[in-house]
Amino acid sequence: MNNSHTNLTSRRRWLALATAAIGAGLMPILGRADDDAESHDALDVEDHFGDSANTTFTLANTGLSANIVVVGGGTAGATAAKYLRLWGGAGVKVTLVEPNALYTSNIMSNMVLNGRRTVSSLDYNYNGLTTKYGVTLKQASLVSIDKGAKQISLSDGSSLAYDRLVLAPGIEFVDAYGLTQQDYEVRTPHAWQAGPQTALLATQLAGMSSSGVFVMTIPKSPYRCPPGPYERACLVADFLKTRAGGSTSKVIVLDENVEKVAGNPYSAIQAEVENFTQAFQVTHGGVIDYRSGVKSIQINPNTKVVTYLDAQNASQSIQAEVVNPIVPQRARGGGVGGWLSTAGLTNSKDSTGAADNRWCVVNVLSFESTASGAAGIHVLGDAASCGLPKAGHVANQEAKICADAIVRLLGGQQPDPAPVANSACFSPITASTASWLTAVYQYDSATQKLVVANNGGSTSGASPIEASAPSAENFKQMNTWFNTLMGDSFA
Ligand SMILES: Cc1cc2nc3c(=O)[nH]c(=O)nc-3n(C[C@H](O)[C@H](O)[C@H](O)COP(=O)(O)OP(=O)(O)OC[C@H]3O[C@@H](n4cnc5c(N)ncnc54)[C@H](O)[C@@H]3O)c2cc1C
Structure with missing residues (x-):
């Protein structure tokens, strides 16, 4: 052959x-x-x-x-x-x-x-x-x-x-947090499969009052698209704070993943930790309220009341205006x-x-x-x-x-016997800037897995590389990357 x-x-x-x-x-x-x-x-x-x-x-x-x-x-x-x-x-x-x-x-x-x-x-x-x-x-x-x-x-x-x-x-x-598939479709969309739920969530977001609370949840890994929920939090915050008429609305992110570094809740972020930490604390500081290590989330699809246990096991309750549960999969x-x-x-x-x-x-x-x-x-x-x-x-x-x-x-x-794979992912942080994450994976015979490779081919301790900072240039490249990927897959 x-x-x-x-x-x-x-x-x-x-x-x-x-x-x-x-x-x-x-x-x-x-x-x-x-x-x-x-x-x-x-x-x-x-x-x-x-x-x-x-x-x-x-x-x-x-x-x-x-x-x-x-x-x-x-x-x-x-x-x-x-x-x-x-x-x-x-x-x-x-x-x-x-x-x-x-x-x-x-x-x-x-x-x-x-x-x-x-x-x-x-x-x-x-x-x-x-x-x-x-x-x-x-x-x-x-x-x-x-x-x-x-x-x-x-x-x-x-x-x-x-x-x-x-x-x-x-x-x-999965039916989670007290919600059903019907709730996802008509009241509390996860919008994690693009289509009608994406349009519904966009409509709910556009209809928010000027001081409402948007609550989104992130399930424990593994889930589809590790950086995706954090990207969504940034874009929703950017939309709320820049829209006509002004807004004091907040985005509360309830992440079921737990911190990896004691005392640093942002270390629970599942991808692009540095750029999303900066985005949550600075770029969208005061709008995004990020809470990791949460458990026992319950959502009332009618009243939009969200309850959960925080990382210290204390009961918490939030009255949301819009709820976006990215549920386990x-x-x-x-x-x-x-x-x-x-x-x-x-x-x-x-x-x-x-x-x-x-x-x-x-x-x-x-x-x-x-x-x-x-x-x-x-x-x-x-x-x-x-x-x-x-x-x-x-x-x-x-x-x-x-x-x-x-x-x-x-x-x-x-x-x-030695396949190689590449991953690139761009994440918009605002309506005109983006960051990115990339890695090359190569076969590791010891674990029989594809693992992140360092430059030069070593696999020990390597991790994906993220952009030094979000930029407008990255945003432009994101569109080129997306069109090329979809062209390679579908055309
Ligand atoms: C908001 C969001 C942002 C994302 N951003 C990125 C990104 O920037 N970069 C990135 O790399 N990834 C991103 N992803 C992840 C990416 O979309 C998924 O990883 C990818 O779609 C997975 O492809 P798939 O073919 O496995 O599944 P899918 O794309 O879901 O395709 C599955 C197909 O199978 C069909 N199907 C299902 N059941 C049956 C059946 N019984 N019989 C026949 N057909 C069936 C479905 O109709 C569908 O067409 C994002 C995801 C989300 C939700």
Whole structure:
């Protein structure tokens, strides 16, 4: 098989682009569904969406043949479907199972809350995957897996056989703090899956009085997008204090994560600790009130009264005007009776080593499930547990490692024994400035995990690097990074 070089070249090129915050390399967004001109003008990113010929890609004849089914057309699944065709060649048939015609990006969705984006400006379609790479789109949901027969059943009553199955269903939200799914949908939106709840939260925020209290909660890690809640706190505070007519409104952040440094509550912040500490204390000082180590949160969805135990176990109560509970999460389908747990694929443990079965543990060389009887089933993105953060950029990288491994396995080879992944994440701090966080992850044979690498390849004691300070230049680069990532995944 002669595609190893292509894989490495592509991966190196992507890593170089991403690590450098993608200063110039732009890809046309062929998969973009609704390029909202007004919001792009506001963001000064119109140039990144130029027209481009929608040419059909000529796939290589690798001599490989297989029938691969990918479930879930988010960042992870879309990227996997594309690269399985690109690297596997014409004989590798790929069917993407996804119930929705459009995918709404969670990345950048916090910008809907401050009016800088519309939800529809975050929509992507699957035309690029189908017309350019020949991915077959099946618009339906997976409802069950028959591992023995290597077959899945779909919501439209049909079934699909597979040689290998790639699952990338994302997350679902636990009923928590006394709230139900119905509360999330109509009263107290988590807005942690971009879409109608994002629009609802934006409307609630815009309707706040000039001296109201916005309460948001952050669950214990792991959760989707480690810096995301802190980014949201900053954008909400920025919106409230800069809006017309003035405002003395407050943002109270209740973080269930506990401080890592005794006496420093900000050390509980899960990503970009220095920049978010500065943002909470200085940039948005007096507006954001950050409280870590909280427990036993209860929210009344009607009265918006929030009660909890603080880090000293004292009972506290807040009368909120708007409540945004970012509730605990698990792999989608992973609840009791869910299709993923019924298939025996949720096998994670919590930080104490006890089984919590919230996520699907995978071998990071191939992203194949480690659950018993699950040979040939791979899990990607936020649903997977592999030591990497749950982030869209990471999901794109995981998909490429998985696609590469599947193609090698189909050709009788072993997966790459030393995969490398990159993560970059930009966080807006105000409506015009952003900070960033980046890391390169490499395989550590001792722990069999992908761990943060230092310059020079050592992995001991390394941690992600954050921007020295938020800036307008970072904000500009954020848009380039986002467009490039989504272009690489969907077009
Ligand atoms: C506010 C916010 C900001 C964020 N910002 C960033 C950021 O700046 N950078 C970053 O890297 N990440 C960011 N993220 C995280 C990122 O969005 C997620 O990590 C990413 O979306 C995970 O991709 P995924 O493909 O695993 O899941 P998803 O994107 O959720 O996609 C899952 C797909 O599976 C489909 N599906 C579900 N069940 C089924 C089924 N039974 N059958 C078929 N299909 C199914 C769904 O319809 C969906 O299309 C952010 C997240 C949020 C909420």
